[in-house]
Amino acid sequence: MKRPLYSLLLSLLVSPSVFASSFSLPIWKEKAEALGYELPKPIGFNISYMSMEQGISVDSIMLKGLDIPGLALDAQDGTQKTEVxxxxAxxxxxxxxxxxxxxxxxEGYSQTDVDASLTMNIPPLFPGGKPHEYTVNGTINDFRLDLDxxxxGVGFVLAGGxxxxxxxxxxxxxxxDLTIIDGQIDAIVVSPRVGYDFNTHDVPLRVWVGAMYQDVEQHLSGSVADLGLPPGLxxxxxxxxxxxxxxxxxTPWNPLVGMQYQINKDWYLLGEAGFGDRQSIFFSIDRRF
Structure with a gap:
């Protein structure tokens, strides 16, 4: 008697290892093991946490709907903090x-100081006089954008040893995709790593050093009223x-150091830290099938 289709799908969801063994993942597994490589189970799910702090540079900042002739804004370099x-899978x-x-x-925010200048043309006080140009300068401290x-995303890992x-x-x-303000953050991240595996020494541990490259584009917009302006303004x-x-x-690049501890054939713990102008902490727990 044939099994119903929904029964087969349910068994694959409950036990992904059935799917893996049916298709003999990874491809060329037998050849790799014949060469002496010990491979992890092919399918994995993990939950991770990352906290990161890094510098940002504002390319442009514009206000729309404010009819203030002569107003110019120039943002200084600032800081961005995020947690993810x-x-x-x-x-x-x-x-x-x-x-x-x-x-x-x-969850996170970016914060910077904004230099503001307002140039005003003062008409002449007497007939035939020359108009005067007067500029007022100031700083908007802690201009903050919430990035919740x-x-x-998608990605791949190329590995060898x-x-x-x-x-x-x-x-x-x-x-x-942001919720409090409008906009999105597109990020390309590339991280090369080199490490040592202590499993052959009966220690279920791998350690590595590496670097992280980030190419991030941020286009943010929203209502000025959502910026938490002072009551008077x-x-x-x-x-x-x-x-x-x-x-x-x-800063596009920063160094990394990390480790992975294998609890057993199914569970792994991973930790990694970033240093330099970009500081980060990353933890994950991985379940493999």
């Missing part, structure tokens, strides 16, 4: 190639006034 909790298609997709929740939203040494390159593309700003900000990261 994400869920990731991955599969080893080949012994050297892993592909994954992720979805996460983003949802992030999704010789003896106890291994190397890998992790590349991903993510897009974050909020009362005179039109309700339809809007801001538009374009900014990028000041």
């Amino acid at each position: 909790v994400s869920f990731r 991955d599969v080893w298609l080949f012994p050297f190639l892993n592909v994954y997709a992720l979805f996460g929740i983003l 939203g949802y992030t999704k 010789y003896g106890n040494w291994f190397g890998l390159v992790d590349a991903s593309y993510t897009q974050s 909020a009362g005179i700003v039109p309700s339809d006034a809007r801001f538009e900000v374009t900014q990028h990261l000041t």
